[in-house]
Amino acid sequence: MATLSGLYPFLLKLDADGGYQGPAFQDASGRVCRSVTVAIVKRPDQAVGFEVRPERWIVERTTGWFNRCRRLAEDWECRTSKALAFLRLASICILLRKLCQQSE
Structure with missing residues (x-):
């Protein structure tokens, strides 16, 4: 924190x-x-089963995007700095993909 x-x-x-x-x-x-x-x-008390919460959906969606990257699917890194570097690389790939889709 x-x-x-x-x-x-x-x-x-x-x-x-x-x-x-x-x-x-x-x-x-x-x-x-x-x-x-x-x-x-x-989660609301009256909810039955899975219910999408707008506040949590942002985190769940981003985690789903990261899970598409094969390098991040398993925890192979021994150092935190290396894992952070691959997370940043995956973020760059995701952002570039989104930017390229919008320009077409």
Whole structure:
């Protein structure tokens, strides 16, 4: 969280999964990132089966795009810096593909 607030000082809201609703995470995020509001995105009580949540769909869609990259399908990297480099490379490929589709 400290790295997140240092890299993105303009960040005001953070959507988190229901697994982060405990007091330990709330206290830690309050100490580290005072300006960031943490919103827990929970599933509605009346939902039956899978239901798409608009806040979570962004993350699920991006994970799906990354899973199309064969190098990221398995965890082969020994170093975090190398894994981050391949994640950035996959992001560049995804963005280039989107840009090329729009220009046609």
